[in-house]
Amino acid sequence: MTDYKMEAAIAASKIIANGQTIGLGAGTTIAHLVKLIGKDCKFTSSSFNTINLLREHGLTVLSPSSLKKIDIYFDGCDQFDAELNALKSGGGIHTKEKILASMADQFILLGDAGKFVPQLNYPLVIEILPQALQVVRERLSVDFPDASLVLRMSNQKDGPVISDHGNFLLDVTFTKLPALAGLNTHIKMIPGVVDHSLFYRMAAKAIIAGENGIQVIMPIYPA
Numbered sequence: 001m002t003d004y005k006m007e008a009a010i011a012a013s014k015i016i017a018n019g020q021t022i023g024l025g026a027g028t029t030i031a032h033l034v035k036l037i038g039k040d041c042k043f044t045s046s047s048f049n050t051i052n053l054l055r056e057h058g059l060t061v062l063s064p065s066s067l068k069k070i071d072i073y074f075d076g077c078d079q080f081d082a083e084l085n086a087l088k089s090g091g092g093i094h095t096k097e098k099i100l101a102s103m104a105d106q107f108i109l110l111g112d113a114g115k116f117v118p119q120l121n122y123p124l125v126i127e128i129l130p131q132a133l134q135v136v137r138e139r140l141s142v143d144f145p146d147a148s149l150v151l152r153m154s155n156q157k158d159g160p161v162i163s164d165h166g167n168f169l170l171d172v173t174f175t176k177l178p179a180l181a182g183l184n185t186h187i188k189m190i191p192g193v194v195d196h197s198l199f200y201r202m203a204a205k206a207i208i209a210g211e212n213g214i215q216v217i218m219p220i221y222p223a
């Protein structure tokens, strides 16, 4: 059976040029890409696992805090739509991922064709300062009364998952995702919210692989 994530990673590896600074996110498609890299580049990553993999492959890893910009940021996602709005909820590291995506000349989404959906319907995750959990929950339950709000719990220890920044993660499932432009700013403006997992109109292109081969998708914004 064809490994479509590997196919997408192979296509992505051909874009990388010697001397570039490359940012990498998390997940299985990115792990394939790390194994394929044959260029003399510098790397940075938002992911503990990806950093370890880069080091195992003898690649140069820089701290994101030492950089102002990067040439390309490649990352997977849970879902994306025709505007290349992406939900990156599962990994719980969207805050760092969004910073790297914003630093890149090009943010390129990678994955199998199943990630491309007509309408996003995956849960949104919100990173919240612990002291603001109750007030943010209350605000969300008033503003989005139909949404289910679930504090992400650890299955490896007692208590909630703690983010890389010492915060909580709240998974928000909407019956229907509200209009994305408004949702993007509305959630971000709630005091106590660090960031949410909707990457609104940030990606420059998506490279996906499926039954029809490799597709490079550019964002289409309505007039």
Ligand SMILES: O=C(CO)[C@H](O)[C@H](O)COP(=O)(O)O
Pocket: 005, 025, 026, 027, 028, 029, 030, 075, 076, 077, 078, 087, 088, 089, 090, 091, 092, 110, 111
């Ligand atoms: O955004 C993410 C998690 O929130 C990851 O990048 C995504 O899940 C990776 O997917 P895959 O393992 O299919 O490459």
